[in-house]
Amino acid sequence: MATRDVKLLGTWSCPYVNRVQLALKLKSIEYKFIEDNPYNRSDILVKNNPVLKKIPVLIHGNKSVCESLVIVQYIDDAWPIGPSLLPSDAYDRALARFWATYTDDNWYPLIKMLRQAEGKEEKEAIIAKLTQGLIVLEDAFVICGKGKDYFGGENIGYIDIVLGSSLAWLRVTEIVVGVQLLDHTRTPGLAKWAERVISNDVFKDVLPETKKLLELHEKIQAFIKSST
Amino acid sequence: MADEVILLDAHYSMFGMRVRLALAEKGIEYEYREENLANKSPLLLEMNPVHKKIPVLIHNKKPICESLIIVQYIDEVWKDKSPLLPSDPYQRAQARFWADFIDKKMYESGGKIWKTKGEEKEAGKKEFIENIKLLEGVLGEKPYFGGEEFGYLDVALITFYSWFYAYETVGEFSIEQHCPKLIEWGKRCMERESVSKSLADPHKVYDFVLMLRKKYGVE
Numbered sequence: 135m136a137t138r139d140v141k142l143l144g145t146w147s148c149p150y151v152n153r154v155q156l157a158l159k160l161k162s163i164e165y166k167f168i169e170d171n172p173y174n175r176s177d178i179l180v181k182n183n184p185v186l187k188k189i190p191v192l193i194h195g196n197k198s199v200c201e202s203l204v205i206v207q208y209i210d211d212a213w214p215i216g217p218s219l220l221p222s223d224a225y226d227r228a229l230a231r232f233w234a235t236y237t238d239d240n241w242y243p244l245i246k247m248l249r250q251a252e253g254k255e256e257k258e259a260i261i262a263k264l265t266q267g268l269i270v271l272e273d274a275f276v277i278c279g280k281g282k283d284y285f286g287g288e289n290i291g292y293i294d295i296v297l298g299s300s301l302a303w304l305r306v307t308e309i310v311v312g313v314q315l316l317d318h319t320r321t322p323g324l325a326k327w328a329e330r331v332i333s334n335d336v337f338k339d340v341l342p343e344t345k346k347l348l349e350l351h352e353k354i355q356a357f358i359k360s361s362t
Numbered sequence: 363m364a365d366e367v368i369l370l371d372a373h374y375s376m377f378g379m380r381v382r383l384a385l386a387e388k389g390i391e392y393e394y395r396e397e398n399l400a401n402k403s404p405l406l407l408e409m410n411p412v413h414k415k416i417p418v419l420i421h422n423k424k425p426i427c428e429s430l431i432i433v434q435y436i437d438e439v440w441k442d443k444s445p446l447l448p449s450d451p452y453q454r455a456q457a458r459f460w461a462d463f464i465d466k467k468m469y470e471s472g473g474k475i476w477k478t479k480g481e482e483k484e485a486g487k488k489e490f491i492e493n494i495k496l497l498e499g500v501l502g503e504k505p506y507f508g509g510e511e512f513g514y515l516d517v518a519l520i521t522f523y524s525w526f527y528a529y530e531t532v533g534e535f536s537i538e539q540h541c542p543k544l545i546e547w548g549k550r551c552m553e554r555e556s557v558s559k560s561l562a563d564p565h566k567v568y569d570f571v572l573m574l575r576k577k578y579g580v581e
Contacts, residue, residue, distance in 0.1 A: 185463065185496065197452050204458045211451035224438040225424055231431045236412065270412060 140165035150202040367392035377429035379521035386556035461518035527564035
């Protein structure tokens with residue numbers, strides 16, 4: 135069955151884009167990646183996401199889908215053949231959606247805030263929130279994973295994609311700030327899960343390398359300093 | 363075995379109203395429990411330990427939190443009556459995108475109108491009008507956001523309609539002047555029994571907002 139043409143607007147370093155790449159890869163969907171620089175938005179981005187003007191944008195045939203969580207669910211709905219990304223049980227699906235929203239609204243934004251924080255007190259306050267969040271996510275892993283390797287159970291699922299895509303910048307933040315956020319003592323299940331995820335072939339292919347992200351981080355920092 | 367469905371809610375919450383509305387659309391019997399948000403019940407704290415917020419739907423002892431997640435859950439479990447989400451994947455993605463937009467943008471801009479004053483309030487008003495104009499554009503010429511049938515995005519937005527009078531009165535502007543088609547849509551939805559019985563009275567919402575403004579010293 136021919137796949138209508140699929141394009142993804144995004145940039146290699148953006149975890150929201152990485153999520154979509156993970157979903158496409160898990161479903162074995164061929165697509166064209168169009169690099170779009172978030173600091174210099176292209177016309178094609180503005181045309182396909184006029185409301186929010188953000189990446190990622192999935193262009194499927196002549197239709198655009200925006201917002202990473204919406205896109206991942208769209209991919210699961212539009213390509214029902216292949217592994218399901220969301221659980222089959224309605225209650226488990228509600229839980230998956232809850233934890234994805236939690237990750238995006240309550241936890242992940244803290245990572246960038248930590249990198250940008252000035253002063254010891256501010257950093258410590260954010261670190262406390264981040265580590266508390268990880269403890270909450272450890273509980274979520276126990277409930278959703280049901281003793282298996284991933285949040286999705288035996289196979290990679292929705293939360294694995296959403297939370298897993300944050301691991302690259304989490305690692306860079308740990309290095310830059312000099313703090314271990316994800317550790318085996320506080321959150322053993324989650325720490326093991328993270329190791330499993332970053333050594334998984336699909337994730338290895340998509341997630342940016344720590345070294346490259348660190349270089350990008352340094353470039354961004356230099357740019358910020360030079361413009362203030 | 364009969365389903366046990368309990369809803370922890372607060373009367374004036376536009377998020378809680380969405381769940382009441384979805385349950386009404388599906389004809390589901392449930393027990394409504396009003397929460398005092400200044401003194402949350404042990405059950406609420408147990409069922410939503412992460413956010414400690416309403417609404418929470420408790421279905422056969424299992425909690426589901428976050429209004430849009432609850433509405434989707436209700437739609438999926440009680441799928442034989444009044445489908446809310448579109449069946450087409452692209453239409454479904456559009457409905458999810460705009461429902462998320464309502465939660466992120468409209469709630470914030472609407473909040474600025476009644477929670478703040480001066481420049482911040484004016485900025486909130488301007489954003490709110492931009493947001494509703496966009497939504498009116500999405501509605502287009504259709505009777506409902508769901509097309510010919512009342513659907514998920516209608517559920518997501520119509521509960522804000524009960525707060526329009528409060529926004530307009532505190533903000534001193536007319537939504538109808540900017541978005542007449544949206545107001546027509548609102549009135550059309552209100553003709554549905556499920557909607558009129560699930561939404562709070564707009565005048566009572568306004569009184570509630572005035573009480574909160576006094577409490578937080580906004581006047």
